[in-house]
Amino acid sequence: MAIRIAVDGMGGDNAPGEIVKGAVMGARQYGADIILVGPQDVMQGELAKHDTSGLNIDIVHTDEYLVEGEHPAYALRKKRKASIAVATKLVKSGDADAVISAGPTGGVVASALQFLGTIEGISRPVVGGAFLGFTPNMLMMDMGGNVDCKPYQFLDFAIVGTVFAKKMLGIENPTVALLSIGAEEGKGNEVVRESYPLFAKSGLNFIGQVEGYDIPTGKANVIICDGFVGNIIVKFGESLGKLIAKYLENELKGKIPDADLKHITDYMIYATNAADARGGGPLWAINGVSCVAHGRAIAEEFAKVIEQAKIVVEKDIVGSLKAELAEIRSKIGNDIY
Amino acid sequence: MAIRIAVDGMGGDNAPGEIVKGAVMGARQYGADIILVGPQDVMQGELAKHDTSGLNIDIVHTDEYLVEGEHPAYALRKKRKASIAVATKLVKSGDADAVISAGPTGGVVASALQFLGTIEGISRPVVGGAFLGFTPNMLMMDMGGNVDCKPYQFLDFAIVGTVFAKKMLGIENPTVALLSIGAEEGKGNEVVRESYPLFAKSGLNFIGQVEGYDIPTGKANVIICDGFVGNIIVKFGESLGKLIAKYLENELKGKIPDADLKHITDYMIYATNAADARGGGPLWAINGVSCVAHGRAIAEEFAKVIEQAKIVVEKDIVGSLKAELAEIRSKIGNDIY
Numbered sequence: 001m002a003i004r005i006a007v008d009g010m011g012g013d014n015a016p017g018e019i020v021k022g023a024v025m026g027a028r029q030y031g032a033d034i035i036l037v038g039p040q041d042v043m044q045g046e047l048a049k050h051d052t053s054g055l056n057i058d059i060v061h062t063d064e065y066l067v068e069g070e071h072p073a074y075a076l077r078k079k080r081k082a083s084i085a086v087a088t089k090l091v092k093s094g095d096a097d098a099v100i101s102a103g104p105t106g107g108v109v110a111s112a113l114q115f116l117g118t119i120e121g122i123s124r125p126v127v128g129g130a131f132l133g134f135t136p137n138m139l140m141m142d143m144g145g146n147v148d149c150k151p152y153q154f155l156d157f158a159i160v161g162t163v164f165a166k167k168m169l170g171i172e173n174p175t176v177a178l179l180s181i182g183a184e185e186g187k188g189n190e191v192v193r194e195s196y197p198l199f200a201k202s203g204l205n206f207i208g209q210v211e212g213y214d215i216p217t218g219k220a221n222v223i224i225c226d227g228f229v230g231n232i233i234v235k236f237g238e239s240l241g242k243l244i245a246k247y248l249e250n251e252l253k254g255k256i257p258d259a260d261l262k263h264i265t266d267y268m269i270y271a272t273n274a275a276d277a278r279g280g281g282p283l284w285a286i287n288g289v290s291c292v293a294h295g296r297a298i299a300e301e302f303a304k305v306i307e308q309a310k311i312v313v314e315k316d317i318v319g320s321l322k323a324e325l326a327e328i329r330s331k332i333g334n335d336i337y
Numbered sequence: 338m339a340i341r342i343a344v345d346g347m348g349g350d351n352a353p354g355e356i357v358k359g360a361v362m363g364a365r366q367y368g369a370d371i372i373l374v375g376p377q378d379v380m381q382g383e384l385a386k387h388d389t390s391g392l393n394i395d396i397v398h399t400d401e402y403l404v405e406g407e408h409p410a411y412a413l414r415k416k417r418k419a420s421i422a423v424a425t426k427l428v429k430s431g432d433a434d435a436v437i438s439a440g441p442t443g444g445v446v447a448s449a450l451q452f453l454g455t456i457e458g459i460s461r462p463v464v465g466g467a468f469l470g471f472t473p474n475m476l477m478m479d480m481g482g483n484v485d486c487k488p489y490q491f492l493d494f495a496i497v498g499t500v501f502a503k504k505m506l507g508i509e510n511p512t513v514a515l516l517s518i519g520a521e522e523g524k525g526n527e528v529v530r531e532s533y534p535l536f537a538k539s540g541l542n543f544i545g546q547v548e549g550y551d552i553p554t555g556k557a558n559v560i561i562c563d564g565f566v567g568n569i570i571v572k573f574g575e576s577l578g579k580l581i582a583k584y585l586e587n588e589l590k591g592k593i594p595d596a597d598l599k600h601i602t603d604y605m606i607y608a609t610n611a612a613d614a615r616g617g618g619p620l621w622a623i624n625g626v627s628c629v630a631h632g633r634a635i636a637e638e639f640a641k642v643i644e645q646a647k648i649v650v651e652k653d654i655v656g657s658l659k660a661e662l663a664e665i666r667s668k669i670g671n672d673i674y
Contacts, residue, residue: 134580147518147526181484181568189484189565212572216580228526229566231518235549236570237577240609243471243553244581247608251601255593264588271584272577 002033002056003310006087006096009038009046010065011103013296019102020046022302027055030307035096037087039063062086065103068295072106076114084108088115091288098289098309102280102297108290109145109283116288119322121329122156125283127227127292129164131234133271135218137169140179141284143230143275151195154178154224155328158204160284161222163324167315169221173205177220179229180209191226203331234275241272279304282312285321289313339370339393340647343424343433346375346383347402348440350633356439357383359639364392367644372433374424376400399423402440405632409443413451421445425452428625435626435646439617439634445627446482446620453625456659458666459493462620464564464629466501468571470608472555474506477516478621480567480612488532491515491561492665495541497621498559500661504652506558510542514557516566517546528563540668571612578609616641619649622658626650 007023009016016038024047027034033056036043040061047057064079066072076085084103088111090096101108109125118125127144130136141157141164142149149157158176165174178195180188185196188209199206210219215233225233245265252261275281279301280293289312293305312318344360346353353375360371361384370393373380377398384394401416403409413422421440425448427433438445446462455462464481467473478494478501479486486494495513502511515532517525522533525546536543547556552570562570582602589598612618616638617630626649630642649655 132577134577145518179569181482181565189563192565212569212574213576215573216576225569226526228518228529229569232516232549232552232562232566233569233573236552237549237573239550239553240469240471240574240577244605244608247604248585248601252589252593255597256589260592264585267584268581271581 002031003098003313004033004035004096005306005309006035006037006090006099008083008087008099008101008103009036009043010083011101012293013102014298015102016042016046018297018299019302021050022297022299023306024050024052024055024057025299026303026306027057029303030310032306032310034058035060035087035090037062037083037090038065060086060090066107068104070104072104072110076107076110082107084111085115088112088290091290092116097313098291100291100293100302100305100309102293102295102302104295105292108292112283112286112288112290116286116290119285119287119318119325121325122285124285126157126160126285127281127283128157128161128230129275129278129281130169131273131275132216132237133267133274134216136274137165137171137221138215138218138223139164139221140215140223140225140230140233142225142227143234144227146227149191149226151191151198154191154195155198155202156285157224158199158202158222159324159328160321161224162204163317163320164284165221167317167320168311171221174221175207176204176222176224177207177210179212179215179223179225181211183209183211185209198332201332203328238273241268244268244272278308281305281308287318289318339368340435340650341370341372341433342643342646343372343374343427343436345420345424345436345438345440346373346380347420348438349630350439351635352439353379353383355634355636356639358387359634359636360643361387361389361392361394362636363640363643364394366640367647369643369647371395372397372424372427374399374420374427375402397423397427403444405441407441409441409447413444413447419444421448422452425449425627428627429453434650435628437628437630437639437642437646439630439632439639441632442629445629449620449623449625449627453623453627456622456624456655456662458662459622461622463494463497463622464618464620465494465498465567466612466615466618467506468610468612469553469574470604470611471553473611474502474508474558475552475555475560476501476558477552477560477562477567477570479562479564480571481564483564485565486528486563488528488535491528491532492535492539493622494561495536495539495559496661496665497658498561499541500654500657501621502558504654504657505648508558511558512544513541513559513561514544514547516549516552516560516562518548520546520548522546535669538669540665575610578605581605581609615645618642618645624655626655
């Protein structure tokens with residue numbers, strides 16, 4: 001049976017046009033069934049612009065949707081039939097295997113928490129992944145909203161990252177490291193120092209601490225930091241890459257063929273910001289598959305998130321996460337929580 | 338009267354050869370008097386290799402010095418006549434205006450704390466500066482060992498940064514921002530959220546919060562973060578720059594003239610790691626001028642640190658810091674400390 005993806009047809013800067021187009025592309029490329037959630041007439045109008053022959057695309061009607069700038073939790077209370085809420089509930093009810101939205105991230109997170117909840121023992125979703133083209137086998141967790149973390153949260157990130165690296169990247173025994181300001185145990189801030197002994201007895205393939213220098217070189221497969229640090233690093237790298245691409249554009253224009261120059265500047269963007277190239281990714285540790293697409297995603301990017309959602313469903317990452325969590329916790333005991 | 342710089346002749350990976358050479362270069366280029374601290378015969382032997390005519394270079398003898406890998410505070414207790422200790426005491430006694438060492442940073446910091454102390458009201462030295470060639474007018478504080486900071490420390494960093502930007506960079510009214518994960522007040526971790534109101538009433542030119550994205554674009558002159566975040570960012574950027582330079586080397590070799598290629602790869606290193614190009618910098622908030630040179634500094638880099646030390650002394654940055662601290666604290670009251 002084909003994977004069924006609920007798509008928030010009204011979420012994103014380029015909704016509904018690019019979202020519906022991307023959904024059609026994803027359905028075609030990855031053989032997914034699509035449930036578009038949005039106003040019936042709008043969705044139908046967009047669908048009519050594309051060749052949907054042989055595809056399985058349904059529409060679930062709703063008139064409401066979130067807009068950027070609203071407080072997500074508050075807006076969701078007012079708009080009980082917001083497209084992201086309706087789409088997420090389709091996963092809860094089993095009518096869809098995954099939900100994808102390019103709408104406000106806070107709304108995707110709030111809907112996921114409200115209707116799907118987190119895996120037992122993890123209180124908040126985790127965001128992370130491989131973010132540098134230089135090191136496709138290095139992923140960082142958390143990049144999202146988990147700030148001021150406790151050691152047990154770091155351990156959760158590490159477990160999520162390990163499962164991600166195993167199942168999504170095919171790495172057999174992923175190495176895990178704590179991001180810090182020196183390699184030796186004892187160097188770092190409080191949460192790093194407290195996490196070290198916990199990681200050491202976790203049964204994870206813990207290789208100790210790495211430094212900022214080791215991020216682009218991919219010294220570990222899974223690098224653990226709080227979402228404050230992770231978010232700043234990801235955005236810093238992205239910004240640096242864009243400045244460098246611009247510098248090279250100016251410096252090399254006319255000196256090498258335009259196609260070569262484009263190859264180089266494109267690679268600079270990709271190397272420093274692979275996350276963008278993927279168009280988005282899943283919220284980890286949610287008890288179901290909920291994916292955030294970039295707000296400014298165009299059709300091609302949105303389609304790539306459909307591919308990711310499909311992989312996460314097919315590989316049963318959620319089930320693997322639950323099993324790994326249970327196993328690691330049985331090893332180190334529950335007294336840390 | 339010429340500035341007198343005490344140089345730890347035995348500190349650094351390339352000591353004593355490159356250090357003494359750099360001291361001679363600095364003396365010549367910047368008209369500084371030098372006091373070399375180290376074994377008399379070793380210092381004399383190195384000096385004999387250079388033209389020192391017309392220069393004012395003295396030697397203060399000591400047989401002891403720190404080596405990499407020792408615990409700095411412990412080593413300093415055992416080696417009371419370690420070259421870094423003797424050199425720092427020359428500043429304390431007024432025999433030198435500044436001390437520079439490429440030896441273990443921990444030893445420079447411990448000596449500075451022990452013999453010079455910090456400016457009243459600041460408990461630990463602050464490390465920071467402009468670290469990206471892209472944005473020479475943006476400096477970040479702290480990049481050093483101040484982790485798990487309190488809001489009053491962030492304010493100290495901001496005051497230090499403001500004075501630095503005014504006096505060293507010539508910026509009249511430097512903008513100050515808190516590094517966070519969103520521009521709006523309330524977004525960020527605990528120390529950022531608690532610092533915001535303090536900054537708002539500080540009288541500093543506080544422009545709010547900036548994100549990782551805003552670091553390379555230089556959205557503020559002084560960007561405040563704790564030393565954990567700062568250290569990771571600086572090293573991450575440096576590492577990224579080196580990988581990019583290597584990529585461009587491979588990609589462009591033979592396609593453009595070698596000299597053009599070198600210009601580009603050199604700029605990539607500089608753009609992502611301007612701190613290295615300066616060879617080191619002062620420990621801020623020390624009650625005196627103590628400068629850390631990079632451990633691997635060669636003569637040219639060491640000489641540049643002499644230039645920096647000279648500027649810090651001549652512009653009386655330490656005096657300015659004390660005055661600004663007192664003024665800002667009188668504005669916001671002392672109840673926060």
